[in-house]
Amino acid sequence: MLNSAEQQAWDFLSKAPHYGAPSEVEDHFGRALAAFGYDRFAATLVNAERYGKEPPALSRQDFDAWDSRYWGERYVVHDPCVKLLLKSSKSFAWSDAKPLGDQRAHAMWGEASEFGMNDGYVVRVFGPAGHEVLIRMSTAANTPDIDPADRAVVESLATVFGTIMLKHWELQDDNPDYGVISERQAQCLYWASRGKTDWEIGAILELSPRTVHHHIEAAKKRLGVVKRQEAVMKAGELGLLKAS
Amino acid sequence: MIHIITCENRHLYGPQLWAMHEERRKQCVEKNGWVDLVVLDGGEVDDYDDARAIYLLGFDDDMQLEVGLRLRPTDDRCMLADKFAHLIAPGELPKKGADVWEASRLFTTEAYRAKKGPGRGARVFEAWAAAMELALVNNISRFVGMIDMALYPGIMNSPIDTRLVGLPRPYEYGVVAGSEILLSRELLHRVRESIAIESTIGYHVDEQDLRAFGDLAAVQRQVLRAMTPQILPGSERDETLSAEALFRLHDASGKARRIWSDRGQKPEFQLNA
Secondary structure, three states: OOOHHHHHHHHHHHHHHHOOOHHHHHHHHHHHHHOOOOOEEEEEEOOHHHHOOOOOEEEEEOOHHHHHHHHHOOHHHOOHHHHHHHHOOOOEEHHHHHHHOOHHHHHHHHHHHHOOOOEEEEEEEEOOOOOEEEEEEEEOOOOOOOOHHHHHHHHHHHHHHHHHHHHHHHHHOOOOOOOOOOHHHHHHHHHHHOOOOHHHHHHHHOOOHHHHHHHHHHHHHHHOOOOHHHHHHHHHHOOOOOOO | OEEEEOOOOHHHOHHHHHHHHHHHHHHHHHHOOOOOOEEEOOEEEOOOOOOOOEEEEEEOOOOOEEEEEEEEEOOOOOHHHHHOHHHOOOOOOOOOOOOEEEEEEEEEOHHHHOOOOOOOOOHHHHHHHHHHHHHHHOOOOEEEEEEEHHHHHHHHOOOOOOEEOOOOEEEOOEEEEEEEEEOOHHHHHHHHHHOOOOOOOEEOOOHHHHHHHOOHHHHHHHHHHHHOOOOOOOOOOOHHHHHHHHHHHOOOOOHHHHHHHOOOOOOOOOOOO
């Protein structure tokens, strides 16, 4: 049988792919995470600048004050978590990073404590189009010896959360009310008309294959057709196909 | 094209199956570090590599292995349900049954992953599409299996809806979860669309094919030509052999195979006899 925290987590993991709005995903993720004692979280697209955009926060809950202090004090130079991030793609707890820190890092942990953040967990999610999402979670509790089973669940919650929030971020670039089909839908159909697969279209447009699929499905609905080829032909007839 | 290898045609694939077991050792034991798996003569083998196992293998033009997937009926044994039952949440549908196959040991080879250019990334979905074709013909409604959670973002971004069947749990080398794919014609259509393929992808080579075309590489060439839509410019196509291969490819009743195997024999009746 699952305990109550595990039940919350299972609810999120089993239903998350079907939640509609990002706020709904955030809300349920926050509740599932809280059941394991983590009351703050932030998901950031860390390598977004390579796409000519500010690194956006995909989601955050009570992390603003600490981030402001962190960047103000330039703790990034001393933060041992950064060392771990550069070393491996694996998830880790703050307690894993603490022994690697210097005196300034020690001061940083002290200040984090004053902000009510005594321990935390960092998970990285890599999107298929090269995006990287960093999910940081923190707790007021001092939990140096988190149960490995709980750790696995927290890591999985963050992985699913990061993946879904990234998908919503990719979709938000698109304006669904623009014309017969949106610009992104037109681009995806254009490349589909050139015989490209979802993966290849994703590589061209820097989107995940699933997002490409989503755009093409949406275009099919808007054009009133069932098959992808029909959508391509109809969009072509209407002069809607465009490469960029 | 994806080769479907069952107990009926396994004898035609000796070196290829050896390459598969060797690749599984490289992937599972050396890359993933699952050192507790059994390695026999340099190849990774487990209890589920028995007569009921179905292998789906994809090769390049020179018959070098590119992708592999194993399917197995679960009406007798199931790795997920028998050995990893703690990955199944209470209240879930049984993971063993006549309509459930277990999918495991999915891999791509390093040589394939290093390839660049068109078609890259599609082979895995070709293997899944072939698996779905075969399963739907056999009235299978679900695939079950296990996934490393490090791979789950990629799975969530794929056209195949894969649901978790329980809470992920830690294991020695990461975090693992039980998973399930509900099969349908719509799902198969979606997967085929995502890799820009319209026709059947899986093919069960038999001795008649080898007699007709020579070797596995030649059979593969013929089947691929039969699968190539004529509208694509510049595609190679041998019309006569393609027509025959295409007919045999869709020969659900086995009639074409019988005609081929009975060729040269006295016809059952003759006009004006």
